[in-house]
Amino acid sequence: MNSTNADFDSVWKQAIERYWTDFVELFLCERWDGLGAPESQDQELHRCSRDGKLGLFRVDKLLRTLGSDGLPCLWHIEIQVARQRGFAERMYVCQYRLYDHFHLPVRSIAILGDPSPTWRHDHFDLTAGKTHTKFEFEVVKLRDFEGRIAELLLSDNVFAWLVSAHLCTLHTRREPMDRFNVKASLLTGLNTCDWSQEKFLNVYDLIDRMMSLPEALQVELEKQQNLLAGRHQMAWVMLIEQRAEQRGLERGMAQGLEQGIAKGMEKGMEKGMEKGMEKGMEKGMEKGLEKGLEKGLEKGLEKGLEKGRDEGRTAAMRNMLESQLALRFGPLDESTRLRIAEGALPELEKWTLAVIEAKGINEIFGSLT
Known part of the structure; x- marks a missing residue:
């Protein structure tokens, strides 16, 4: 059977918007208790995304919130699922253009969901004479979680399950039947989480969309899930x-x-x-x-x-x-x-x-x- 494409981008973006607290706790090891939800700035992006000299650039998620000092700042979150030449430079360009437009500090975070275990860019340097610019940004490498799958599957954190689904999707990108079996196991396992029915259905939908299957296998999966996880x-x-x-x-x-x-x-x-x-x-x-x-x-x-x-x-x-x-x-x-x-x-x-x-x-x- 042919390889099966996966829907990573839209799933990660929606999950970050809906379950921000889980995102911060798992990936940044920070707590968000007592703080209001960040405000999306995605609609403002078109105002600063065009430049006649520098061309277009794209930002996956842009959020406005309060920093640790209580002052407003921006969070630029990039989801990268494939190796890309010049990725660190693109992060730098995004950072200074966003600052130029909003005049707010920008916290830059890259979620690296590519198959490579070694590709890990986290800084960009520029040097001219004695002038040196070094831009460093935070990196979350999903492959680093591979040895913790058992721990993730016992967690009620939404992103623990999404990371498991993401890694399993990478490992089955050329094996639709293997993906079918893994997907059925993950969707069934969601029943062990202590979530409301609405949250359960939302996360079920995210994993279902991420781990896309050929139509015939998807139909069969839905029949089984209707029987086992109804x-x-x-x-x-x-x-x-x-x-x-x-x-x-x-x-x-x-x-x-x-x-x-x-x-x-x-x-x-x-x-x-x-x-x-x-x-x-x-x-x-x-x-x-x-x-x-x-x-x-x-x-x-x-x-x-x-x-x-x-x-x-x-x-x-x-x-x-x-x-x-x-x-x-x-x-x-x-x-x-x-x-x-x-x-x-x-x-x-x-x-x-x-x-x-x-x-x-x-x-x-x-x-x-």
Whole structure:
């Protein structure tokens, strides 16, 4: 089959606009809490994009926001999915033209999504005599995330999933059937994210458009997804997580009460003995029980919630793995289901990633006897 083109540019631009906080947290390791969403300046670009002497230039995303000093600045974000001669120079030209037009500081960021592991331009130098200009800009190389795919697929960050989809798309650019299998796995896996239905559908659409398939394979994928990841499937996964969290709460409350009562009785007895048998016991028991119950409940609830969430995530991963295996290899036998049911979270993560390239179930689990 012929190679399949991918829609990278429009997907990345829309994702940056919709999920700015996730973009900043994953790629720049910064937090955006309490700050308003940046204001798009894309409509202003045509006013500064023409120059009779220097010709046209293109900017992928231009945003106006506040800098760390509280003063306004611009963010120029370029998405580059192929090696390009003179790319660093183009970043420099964009930077000084934008400054000339807006008279604001410009933060320049390049997202390099090309297949090459070594192409990484992050500066541009000009020298004439003793005059030296050095322009440096921030670079995010998507290939750097290749060793972190398992970690990304356990994240609720939108761009963690987009990076995974982008890298898988690069690796399957000449293999439509492989892309079909990987895309089905990623779309099914989105059900494990703790998102609203609207956000789930938005991210589903972004990955669906990025990982474009030949028409026949796309039709087949949509049929499978309608069966496996429809409303019933989403409701089922959410129900598992809710029940697991509820079980964690119940266990936490029971443990908290038990610990609180024990601690309260111990402290109450100790203080009561010091102040006199009758009155000391009464007041000490009351105060000790109150503080002990409060601390015990707090600790027990915290541990119970954490355990409940872990159980919910493990159950969702088991469900996703079964769905992926059924998609690729047909109905599962009892030994395979038992192996999945007994698998811990690290094993489930490893098996889920192995489905993408495995030719048969035995390659994923080894011999099932």
